[in-house]
Amino acid sequence: MAGGGRPINVLNVAEKPSVAKSVAGILSKNQGLRIREGRSRYNKIYEFNYSIRGQPCHMLMTSVTGHLMELDFDERYRKWHSCDPADLYHAPVRKHVPEDKKDIKKTLEEEARRCQWLVLWLDCDREGENIAFEVIEVCRAVNCHLVLRRARFSALIDREIHQAVQNLVDPNQWFADAVDARQEIDLRIGASFTRFQTMLLKNFHIDSVTDDRNLVLSYGPCQFPTLGFVVERYWEIQAHESEEFWTINCSHKSEEGTATFSWMRGHLFDYTSAVIIYEMCVQEPTATVTKVRQQEKLKYPPYPLSTIELEKRASRYFRMSSEHTMKVAEDLYQAGFISYPRTETDSFSSGTNLHGIVQEQIGHPDWGPYAQRLLDHAAGLWRNPGSGGHDDKAHPPIHPTKFSSGESRWSQDHCKLYELVVRHFLACVSQPAVGAETIVEINIAGEVFSTSGRVILAKNYLDVYRFESWGGLVIPTYVHGQQFIPTTLTLDSGVTRPPPLLSEADLLSCMDKAGIGTDATMHDHIKKLLDRFYAIKDANTRFAPTNIGEALVMGYDDMGYELWKPNLRSMMESDMKEVSVGNKSKADVLANCLQQMKACFLDARLKKVKLLEAMGIFFERSGGEDQQAAGEVVRQCGICQESNMVLKKSRDGNLMVGCLAFPQCRNAVWLPGSVSEAAVTTNTCNSCTPGPVYLIQFKFRQHEIPPGFNVNHLGCIGGCDETLRQLIEICGTGSRIPARGRGPTASSNNGQQSNHRQRACIYCQQMGHSSSDCPSQFSGSRNARANGMNPQSGESSIQCTTCGTPCVLRTANTANNRGRKFYSCSSQECNFFVWEDDAKNGTRRMPQAGVSGSASNPSQRGGRSRGGQSRGHNTGMTFVSATGDPISGRRCYVCGEPSHFANACPNRGS
DNA sequence: GCAAGGTC
Incomplete structure (x- = not known):
């Protein structure tokens, strides 16, 4: 570059007014800086003199406000009925400056005419680069001699800005291309699917939820995955089956205070095993301190704020x-x-x-x-x-x-x-905040319990960051080897709970992780779900899908498409990345992606009945077709207390008793999948309240119910009917809800399962079957050897078949099994258990994760999830009797009654 | 009447 000489006019354009102002201020050092109005109210023009590598420059600095242009279809395709939505995959598109940006364009044109150089100060990301080319297009159109230069800067600080202007580079076409491709794909997919589903579903009466206006059912590659997160969590909650679990709690009160110890096994889903262990603890309740660990803990302040x-x-x-x-x-x-x-x-x-x-x-x-x-x-x-x-x-x-x-x-x-x-x-x-943490472990009758306490030594950042706290719990002092008798030792029950609905913070995390949206747009996508009536935010600011939202996702899910999952966006994003580094061309990515999406669109249209069916579950349709006949009344609805619950057949053919106020009231009792016929009788139940609850005459499909159950059954849906309850547990219901769990829950189950299959059987070391199906386990003598049992000595040398740790032979002390011996795994992490006589007789069965009592194989149970504290925690215990039948009939271990459990026993403690 | 991305 020539030094000295006549000053040249340089037009500088920033992405937003604030940057133009800052850069002008920094470069001019606020000396000789003149400000004048441009055509647009917000975008001022700053003038000052500056020297770039010795070349005197008269600098004109102005700005745009983000993108200057928009992409849209040619006029002929803009009207909704102007073409088949499938045509939108190849209809011509063009970039144009929208009306509200025309004044900015005019400023650029006027200033560009009298300049020799154009320096682009757009943000240094892909969108910024794309805006740079929009500015270039406008300016070059009026002045084809302009020299184009790009300023690269990462912060609005003096050093960066001066360095950027002295080291100007070329604009990056690849970056801009990536954005062009993204825009075109978004537009074509969004417009085609939006028109398709809005027009397809316009006959459903969804006005009750949405006022009276003409509803647009939009589809977008960001808004739909966002909705998908909300629906998926909702389904996970719906699919949750609460399960009772048992845990042993221990507390110890001393002069220094009280410590609450929790059981290292967490909790067990099997009542009998919990009772056996509990009774052993009660019999030898002396606790011995086995570990006292003290350590310093730091709690770090958050990272700088994004x-x-x-x-x-x-x-x-x-x-x-x-x-x-x-x-x-x-x-x-x-x-x-x-x-x-x-x-x-x-x-x-x-x-x-x-x-x-x-x-x-x-x-x-x-x-x-x-x-x-x-x-x-x-x-x-x-x-x-x-x-x-x-x-x-x-x-x-x-x-x-x-x-x-x-x-x-x-x-x-x-x-x-x-x-x-x-x-x-x-x-x-x-x-960071500093704390002293003490962990104490005790042993009672071979069971390990632990507690911890924490004292905050220095609050440091917590002094100013009042939004965070660090719970500090003081516990009494314990020393290794110390012995004491617990103040309380209780066997407590609880039930598993489903996870909560997604909070806004959860939703943002999901989007962030999946790369949905940008930091500047994520909140827009969330708001769009609310604006489109796809989701609602409840009083706890948690998100639940509306019927429309759920139906749309359900429809596409039933087609077998993952259009509501983040994968599509992730794939697009990785393609964009390839374009931006020059590995793929914009044209190739566009052609490839649009071809695939068009095929997907056409196929979705062929399967449109799935969308119609899903909507039909929630909404009535004008024209009267597909109306469900009102069924026979079973009882008054206990939820809305306004309508009756009637026996109905769902669209899938499954029987249920649902509230007539559906969809306003969604109370429903799903009946076992094995029901072939059902009819409401005039008989009423004597025990269920509020009455009357009319009994239903069921007929089950013989081959779908276990032996011992009758094909004909006069049953009650009020909650008293044990047979019905068991059949639901064994056969599952016809409810569509659990089947939905094939989202994350089920896929992870499947993952575990297939991993399991890959492992060699621990008995015979062969692949192809799991240890629970090992043929070697069905003959007595071979069995004993294979198990590592030593029949001569009678001593315990059995190995746990779950984790491989040696088992300990113990004696049960319950009312029903007093004196009976059993093996339990000596590892505290593992819950393997088997009766000694079952192991000897070869009737032993492998524990199966998640199976307890009469429950069926978990792989058949779809989206069963154990929420709350118990998620992912299975005891792995199955109790089988000598005949191989599951031990059923949980009873109170205090009085032996089956009507309640020990924690509710009236005789307890007496 | 449609997307998502800038920004005012």
Whole structure:
């Protein structure tokens, strides 16, 4: 470049007005800086002189506001009925400047005409590069001699900006191409599926949920996976079958206080085994302290604040929606109080003046003293912030940029969000909290229990980050070998609970993990679900699908498509990545992706009946076809208390008793899948309330029920009918809900199962069958050897078939099995158990995960999930009698009655 | 009347 010479005119364009202002301020050092209005209200023009590598320049700096152009179909295809939606996969598209951006375009044209150079200061990401080419297109159209240069910068700090302008590069066409491809795919898929499903389903009466307006059932590659997360969790909850479990709790009270010990086995799903172990503990209740471990624990402050973290934390701490959070954050940013709020970056670059940011806050009445302490070297509170490992190279983490102790025009939410940003920043540059943790383990009759206590030694960052706490529980002092008698030792029962509905923070995490949306758009997709009536947010700010949302996902799921899962977006995203590094061409990716999506679209259209059926479950359709006949009344609905529950056949042909107020009331009792006929009788149940509950005459399909059950059964759905309950447990119901579990729950089950199959049988070391099916296990003498039993000595040398650890021979002490010997695994992590006589007789069966009592094979049970604390925790115990039949009939071990369990026994403790 | 991505 020639040094000196006549000044040239350089047009500089930033992605947004604030960047134009900052860059102009930095380059001009605020000297000789002139500001004038452009055609657009927001996009000012800054003028100053500058020298680029010795070339004097008259700099004109202005901005766009994000994308200057939009992609749309040619006019002829824009009307919904103008073409077959399938045509939208090849209909011509064009980029154009929309009406509300015309004034910006005009400014660019006017200024570009009198410039020699165009320097692009767009954000340094793919979208920024694409906007750069939009600006180029507009400017080149009026001045084809323009020299095009790109400024690369990662932060709005002096050093970066001066370096960028002295080292201008070429714009990156690959980056821009990737975005072009993404836009075109999004448009074609979105428009085709939206038109298709909106027009297909327009005859369903969904007005009750949505006001009276014309409803658009939109489809988008981001909004649908977001909906998918909500529906999937909802189905997981629906598929959950609560299961009773048992656990032993122990407490010890001393002068120093009380310690509560929890059982290392967690909890068992088998009552009998829990009782056997419990009784052994009660008989020899002396506890011996076997381990006392003390250690220092650190709790680290959070990483610097990214957009997603800001949204998640505002939702968690203040219950603010992500959309509202971004609105308030934008306000604070516009007014200069916080840095740019749309950032993926969660680490500060090395040049950042962190002390300066803290310094600004020392005057605040609440957190000022803490800020002061941070700056006091002697206090030792300062720590350089950690890095979360993300850097979008465009913006720093969100941090305060101007001190405020609250502005008069701020709403409460403005105050809260500013406080969060400040306290989060101060926390980031603070030492972690320090605690002393003590873990104590005790042994009672061979069972291990543990407890832990924690004392906080130094709160450090927790002093300023009031949103987080660290529970500190003080326990009495114990020494190794110490013995004591527990104050309480109880056998307690509980039931497993399903996981909760997704919170907004959960949803953001799901999207983040799957790469759905960007930090700037994720809240939009969540809001779209609400706007389209696909989901609702309840009082606890948790998301549940509406009937429309569920029906749409169900329809595509029934087609066998994963259009509602994040995979499609992930694939697109990886293709975009390939385009942006030049490994694939835009044209190839577009052709390939659109061809596949068109085939998918055409196939989905062929299977449109699935969508119609799914909608038909929830909504009535005009025209009267497919109306379900009202069935016979069984009882009044106990949920809505307004309508009757009637016996009906679902669309799939499965029998159920459902509330007539459906879909407003969704109370339903699904009947066993093995029912072939059912009719409501005039007989009523004597025990179920509120009555009357009419009995139903059932007929079961012989081959679908276990031996011992009668094909004809006069049953009650009120809850008293043990036969019905057992058949539901064994055969499952015709409910569509459990079958839905083939989402994450079932696939992980399947995964486990197939892994299992790959393993060699532990008896004969052969592949192809599991140990539970091992043919070698069905003959007595071979069996004993194979098990490692030593028939001569009679001593225990059996190995646990679950984990391989040697078993211990123990004696049962229950009313029903007193004196009977059994083997139990000596590992505390494992719950393997078998009666000694069963092992000898060869009638032993392998424990199967999740099976207890009369339950069927878990692989047949679809989406069964054990939620809450018990998720993923199976005892693996099966009790079988000498005949190989499951031991049934759980009884209270105190009085022997089958009507209740020990925890509810009236004789207990007497 | 349709997407998602910028930003005001």
